[in-house]
Amino acid sequence: MRLTKKKGDDDPSARERILTAAEELFAEFGFDATPTSKIAARATVPKGLVHYYFKRKSDLLAALVDRLPDEQVEPARVVVPGDVAASLRGLVAELDDRMRASYLLSHLLWREADTHTAVRDALQERFGKVVDQVRAVIMAASMGSLPVAAVDTASGLLALAVSYRHSVARHVGADDGTTNAAIAATIDREVEFIAGALTVPPAPAPLAR
Structure with missing residues (x-):
């Protein structure tokens, strides 16, 4: 009717x-x-x-x-030239601030994405934007000196970690006593690991015999 x-x-x-x-x-x-x-x-x-x-x-x-809050963060807001780790920490903090007010909504939509294509597609699109932002921050912080393939891999890994954390954030401490501080420390270790892997100097070529 x-x-x-x-x-x-x-x-x-x-x-x-x-x-x-x-x-x-x-x-x-x-x-x-x-x-x-x-x-x-x-x-x-x-x-x-x-x-x-x-x-x-x-x-x-x-x-x-x-x-859901706008997740677009301009690289200029967080980039520390020459310091990939500090730049990524700044980006993660910005994304956390924007998501903090909607933990319940974020968790709800991630849960429903399994059975509702429109929700899954929308969240996948948002995930792609996070990947793009991580990539832009790494490239700006490193001034384009890193291999594109390595940057793409690192961007996907960090975006996955951030997205997963946001999807379960409302349950932090609910069952296992996990605190927001412990979660933040975990993501910081991941940032340090990714930044370290990107910026490690290449191994010297073996000497010719």
């Missing part, structure tokens, strides 16, 4: 309340176990208004992806 547009339908606050309610309920009960009627009740809107803004329940997930 086609919903008739009524006065008040285009209420940005109602749409935001619906998304906030969906985020909370999906995180608490899961996407499949959350009916739109429950979302409407928590958002204090008529059920028809949920379908007015989001024709399918899966459209709510796509809209929640757009709620």
